[in-house]
Structures are given as structure tokens and as C-alpha cells.
């Protein structure tokens with residue numbers, strides 16, 4: 083099939099950037115979205131042009147590197163799917179596809195479609211861990227965890243930190259990401275000693291990094307490739323208010 | 329972050345302020361709508377209710393004492409609500425300096441997407457509404473009693489006033505449809521199992537409240553109450 087791609091090009095952090103149109107022919111419906119961009123880049127290189135920079139690593143939906151806003155939706159039209167797992171069979175001959183980077187002050191563009199997501203690492207550093215004494219590994223079942231809690235914690239732990247939640251949020255909030263970590267660690271016994279401190283410090287760091295505040299619109303969970311539920315944010319709110327002693 | 333500052337400085341704390349003040353305002357709206365139902369017992373009953381509001385709890389409180397206490401509380405809630413809403417809206421603006429060229433709302437309801445402008449419309453309406461029916465300045469019958477002002481307001485020839493009232497009430501309905509559930513989620517009382525049910529309750533309550541408010545101009549325009 084033949085496509086028209088409109089892609090955000092930006093030489094570097096200081097460049098203003100712009101949408102540039104590229105026609106691309108003979109795209110196979112079996113290609114992944116990123117393979118389609120690989121084909122475009124080969125063509126650009128042959129033509130002596132600068133290839134489009136975009137993030138990717140595993141290409142199997144587990145690393146969270148790929149990060150494209152496709153026709154206005156982070157990770158494109160297919161629910162619970164990363165960009166790298168999206169296939170061109172979802173498009174038809176003659177389609178125009180707009181491709182943009184995540185847009186947030188906290189995620190500045192490095193080049194073209196690549197953004198700097200260090201802000202997420204800083205949120206994790208503020209509390210996304212447990213302190214455990216080193217030594218020999220404890221017995222796997224020494225600390226019992228209720229099944230329902232273990233399941234909810236595991237579901238939250240599937241977050242790959244891609245940042246689609248921030249990209250989709252009308253407020254540019256990173257609350258779903260933060261809440262996934264609060265849920266993951268807050269529901270298991272190992273996370274209890276630091277539970278209050280964790281939520282206060284992670285929310286504080288989130289706010290300092292110029293993310294917006296959550297207003298419960300739910301855009302984040304709709305685009306999340308791992309389907310992290312909105313209730314994680316409710317849990318974060320509850321923990322936060324409790325830790326603030328109100 | 330110290331605990332005391334976390335409430336007003338953090339995004340989550342600001343939202344909690346928005347939720348609590350919003351719920352106070354919802355409580356007020358419900359009793360306001362309920363009180364308006366007096367109109368169906370006749371103009372005298374309506375005027376009597378208005379008089380009662382000014383004399384209730386006297387002589388423990390001075391004349392209109394209860395009313396002024398309520399007004400101070402409401403004003404505080406409105407200020408807290410608008411302060412947190414404005415602060416979060418400005419923050420959201422700052423958080424995305426470069427807009428998307430192609431933007432599509434994914435899932436958020438119409439109500440969720442119009443909270444900010446809806447809130448502004450509601451506040452403008454409230455100012456007009458007070459000057460119209462409380463102080464009488466903008467009412468065609470400023471010297472009449474409460475029911476006389478009401479009838480003058482919704483006279484068929486002044487259809488544009490009635491239309492504005494309808495628009496404002498529907499705007500409040502949309503605001504509450506998202507706001508009510510949002511407040512519960514903000515206070516950490518929603519979860520995945522309850523979410524659908526709570527959203528249903530928020531919708532049902534908003535529809536009921538709109539119906540109660542709208543029934544009054546409807547009754548006057550159609551001559552059901554005189």
C-alpha cells in the first residue's frame with residue numbers, strides 16, 4: 083500500500099521543529115509500524131537525507147522504549163499495544179499518518195521523535211524501591227501475601243515506563259506511572275515500612291518535574307499498553323491523604 | 329516534603345481541596361433544588377420558605393444569621409474550588425508547552441473535557457443569578473417578593489432569560505456528572521469494582537438535580553404555578 087506520512091522533524095533540543103510530509107510506497111501490511119519507519123529511513127539514507135530518529139529497543143512490547151503518538155493517540159489505534167507491536171494491516175492504501183513525539187515539558191525532545199524520559203527515573207529514585215538487608219535470599223513463601231493483593235500488585239508491576247500516560251493526558255500528568263509504582267509496592271508486605279514516605283516523596287518529585295496534576299479524565303489508562311487501571315491513582319490518592327495526616 | 333505543606337502545595341492535595349469544596353457545593357445545590365420544590369405548593373408557600381430561611385435559628389442567631397453563616401461557608405468553598413482549579417489548569421498549560429498537531433480525545437467524556445470552561449460559565453451564571461433573584465437588581469420586578477420575581481423572570485416574553493437558566497443548569501449537570509465521581513476518586517474512595525457503579529450514581533444524581541431545577545421555570549412558563 084501507499085501511504086503519506088507526516089512526521090515531526092526537529093534537529094535538536096534548540097530547534098523549533100516542524101511536521102514534514104513523506105510519501106512512502108509499497109508498504110506491506112505484515113510490517114510492524116517500526117519496520118515501516120525503517121523502510122522510510124533506508125530510503126532517506128539512499129537519498130542522502132537525515133533518517134528519522136525514533137526510540138526502540140526490544141520490539142516485542144516489553145522494554146517501553148518505543149514512543150510515538152500516531153494520529154493523535156500514543157502507541158496508535160490498537161488497545162493495550164505498544165508502537166512496536168502495531169502492524170500496518172490496521173492501515174489502508176492512501177492513508178495519511180501523523181507521527182509525533184510524546185509532548186510534555188518533563189519529556190523534552192532530544193531529536194525528531196526521541197524524547198528524554200529521565201524524569202521517570204527521578205520519580206523512581208524518590209521512592210520506587212524497598213530497602214532490604216542484603217545477605218542470603220529469604221525463603222520464597224516466608225511472608226504470605228493475599229492472592230488478590232499479589233495479583234493487583236503484579237498487574238501494576240507490568241508498567242514498562244513508556245510514558246504514554248503522560249503523552250495522552252490533557253494535563254501532561256505522570257500520575258498513572260507514579261500510581262502504578264505506589265500500587266505495586268504498597269500492596270505487598272515488603273513495601274509497608276516506606277509506604278508513607280514513598281507516596282509523599284514520589285508525588286513531590288513528580289510535581290517538581292513539571293508534570294501536570296491528574297484530573298481523573300482517564301485518557302492515560304485508555305492508551306496504556308499494559309492496561310494499568312485508573313484505580314491505581316485512587317489508591318495513590320488514598321495513600322497520599324493518609325500519609326499527609328488528613 | 330513536610331506533611332502540612334503537602335496538602336496545598338502538591339497536585340494531589342490541591343485536588344483534594346477541589347473535591348471537598350466541590351462536595352460542599354453539591355450539598356448546597358441539593359438543598360437549594362429541594363427548597364425550590366416549594367413552588368409546587370403555591371406562591372405563598374414559596375415566599376414563606378424564603379422568609380423562614382431568614383428567621384431560622386433566631387433568636388439564638390440574629391435575623392438572617394443562619395443565611396449569612398451559610399453564605400460565608402459557600403463563598404469559602406467557591407474560592408477554594410476556583411483556586412485549586414485555576415492552579416491546576418495553569419499547571420497543565422505549563423506541562424505541555426508544544427501542542428500536538430493531531431490531537432484526538434481518547435476516552436474522557438464530554439463532561440470531563442469541559443470541566444474548566446463549564447466551571448467558568450457556572451460562576452458567571454451564579455453572579456447573574458444572585459443579582460437577579462437575591463438582590464433583584466436585574467429583575468423586572470425588583471420590589472416584588474421571591475415568587476413575584478420568579479414569575480416576572482420566566483414570563484414567556486422573556487424566553488431568553490429562561491433559555492439562559494436552562495443552559496446554566498445543564499452546564500452544572502455536566503460539571504457534576506464528572507465532578508462527583510472525580511471527587512470520590514480524588515478522595516481515594518473509588519476502585520475498579522466500584523467505578524462503574526459510582527459513575528452511574530454521579531450521572532443519576534446530576535440528572536435528578538437538573539430535573540428538579542428545570543421544573544421551576546417549566547412550571548412558571550407553562551402556567552402550572554401562578
Ligand code: HEM
Nearest residue numbers: 297346347350351353413443444447448451507510511514
Ligand atoms: C468558576 C467556577 C468553577 C470552576 C472554574 C470549576 C472548575 C472545576 C474544575 C476545573 C474541576 C476539576 C475537573 C476535573 O476533574 O477535571 C472541578 C471539579 C469539581 N467541581 Fe467545579 N468549578 C466551578 C464551579 C463549581 C460549582 C458551582 C460546583 C458545584 C455546584 C462544582 C462542583 C465540583 C465538584 C464536586 C468537583 C469534583 C472535584 C474533583 O475533581 O475531585 N464546581 N471544578
Ligand code: FES
Nearest residue numbers: 141145146148166
Ligand atoms: S520497543 Fe520495546 S516496547 Fe516497543
